Amino acid sequence: MLAESVVPSPAVAVVGRHNSGKTTIVEGAVAELTSRGLDVGTVKHHGHVGFDIDVPGKDSWRHRHAGATETWISAPGQVAMIATIAGEAECAQIVRHMPGHDVVIVEGYRKSGLPTIEVMRAANPHDAQVAETFFRAACDGLPLTCDFVQATRASHREAPKPGAPVDPGKMPTEATVAVMTDIPIAHEAAARYGIPSFDLSDTQGLCDFIVRTIARPRLTAVIQAGGESRRMGCSKATVPFMGRPLIQRLVERVSHAADELVVTTNEPENLGFLREAYPQMHIRLVRDELDRRGALPGIYTALKNATYDAVAVVACDMVFASPRLVAAEFQELWHTGAAAVVPANRNGYEPFHAVYRASACLPAVEARLREGDQRAQAFFDDVEVRAFPQSRVLMAEPGGRCFINANTPEDLAYTEKLARDEGDELIL
The missing domain is CATH 3.90.550.10 (Spore Coat Polysaccharide Biosynthesis Protein SpsA; Chain A)
Known part of the structure; x- marks a missing residue:
């Protein structure tokens, strides 16, 4: 941007289960998009309570722990802000405070209302379960708006499998705009739903898709x-x-x-x-x-x-x-x-x-x-x-x-x- 921008940034969320490889996907996409000349912002959802980007004992840490509810740390070429808030910030609110980017890539925040890129990795057992459920739902012609887990169990008259159950809240939905996976049936399921899918290593293909469908034009x-x-x-x-x-x-x-x-x-x-x-x-x-x-x-x-x-x-x-x-x-x-x-x-x-x-x-x-x-x-x-x-x-x-x-x-x-x-x- 030429100056402090007032143009809202488009955003997309990269989502998946723990150990799906979301961070690797985001890191690769940011590097590729930046190399193409795009201005990229990122947001990381930290699921646990409490984190600190400053070292305890440093001046900014001392400011906050003395009672400041908002502290800015400024240095040549960098600035950071730490604020104390009630509850958790909505993703949409965070992105609104990040205008002027060609695209913002969010890691996590599945329920943000943003378009999502679903990551499934064969080496992750939870992802393999999700891929199977996703595939069965596609074969059964179930809409992306339904609870895949309950619907596929009912249609196939199955009892829940032993072990960690599939979380119905962590399945592809109508917000899913792309899938990244190395699981063949996940690719097939995505194709049945008309959702573009990419191999985990196909960063270039994913970024072509982001530029074409999500990134802000100039x-x-x-x-x-x-x-x-x-x-x-x-x-x-x-x-x-x-x-x-x-x-x-x-x-x-x-x-x-x-x-x-x-x-x-x-x-x-x-x-x-x-x-x-x-x-x-x-x-x-x-x-x-x-x-x-x-x-x-x-x-x-x-x-x-x-x-x-x-x-x-x-x-x-x-x-x-x-x-x-x-x-x-x-x-x-x-x-x-x-x-x-x-x-x-x-x-x-x-x-x-x-x-x-x-x-x-x-x-x-x-x-x-x-x-x-x-x-x-x-x-x-x-x-x-x-x-x-x-x-x-x-x-x-x-x-x-x-x-x-x-x-x-x-x-x-x-x-x-x-x-x-x-x-x-x-x-x-």
């Missing part, structure tokens, strides 16, 4: 800075706002939702200072693709120059542009497969605080441009546009000021007063 954010504005009397990008060029405010806001940041401008020579101010962001300054100006040509330039298929387009005069709204629109685009997610209210669409799928929208935009159309919404009837209603905008950004434009010096003064009055110099 997002390009494009700030449309244009050039001289007749109504403003000068370039909106460089007009002073709270003591700095307005474009810096937009960069700092939008970067919290983006993997790549592009600024479209007809004055790249005047915006080169952005690269010096934010070297870690690798901002690209791009000239308009077409000689003619207009809303639709601006969207064309944004889609044409984005590295990633998902493209957020934000106008540089939207003083209160919201990274949280961009993130919410991106989630909607990703999960629905729509071509565009565009905020809509009683005044119509807001196409310059929206997210587009370049592969779907670019051909439609090009076709409309060939017809001479300049309107931002000209291509909306040609692709699947998902309206993002005001109620959901307010859920993402309760202030609801995201679409205020500063078109004139008077607008600029008004929005600057709003920002100062509400202490809106920092957004996070």
Whole structure:
């Protein structure tokens, strides 16, 4: 991520019985995914009460044992937090506090509600029992929602076998999205249920699956800075706002939702200072693709120059542009497969605080441009546009000021007063 992210991380849980080899699977997957350039977070479920990541007697340990309920340990390149809580943290709550990763891999937490990857190892007797029960259930056509253990015993008129019984709470379920195993009947059972299965050693195959079905796609954010504005009397990008060029405010806001940041401008020579101010962001300054100006040509330039298929387009005069709204629109685009997610209210669409799928929208935009159309919404009837209603905008950004434009010096003064009055110099 370019900055402290507001984009939720997708997560998957690797589950199995004790000694199934979950840690080995997670370790291999993290190494492989990281080598592919993905940002991976992990969560480990520790089933026993009490653990400590600090050595007794060290300063942080002394802080906590003196009564601190939360202690942060910070060192160059590392930070850790230890907190005292009532009960046990929900996995979903933990993942919510880990935004901006391409994927979070959770070890354990079978009942988290996350999609799960089930691990079964032939050398583990408990896994062998589960595989047999799983296979019988598949052969009997039992749904993944049922209690396999009781159902297979009843259908086969069996008494419980001697020894440790199969725990019905540790079986594959409707949350199971993949199986990793070296047990042939487990592979066959998975195939009967239409669940992908991989050999225990097939880390690459598993990671291909995670990248294809679970990992977060990347997002390009494009700030449309244009050039001289007749109504403003000068370039909106460089007009002073709270003591700095307005474009810096937009960069700092939008970067919290983006993997790549592009600024479209007809004055790249005047915006080169952005690269010096934010070297870690690798901002690209791009000239308009077409000689003619207009809303639709601006969207064309944004889609044409984005590295990633998902493209957020934000106008540089939207003083209160919201990274949280961009993130919410991106989630909607990703999960629905729509071509565009565009905020809509009683005044119509807001196409310059929206997210587009370049592969779907670019051909439609090009076709409309060939017809001479300049309107931002000209291509909306040609692709699947998902309206993002005001109620959901307010859920993402309760202030609801995201679409205020500063078109004139008077607008600029008004929005600057709003920002100062509400202490809106920092957004996070």
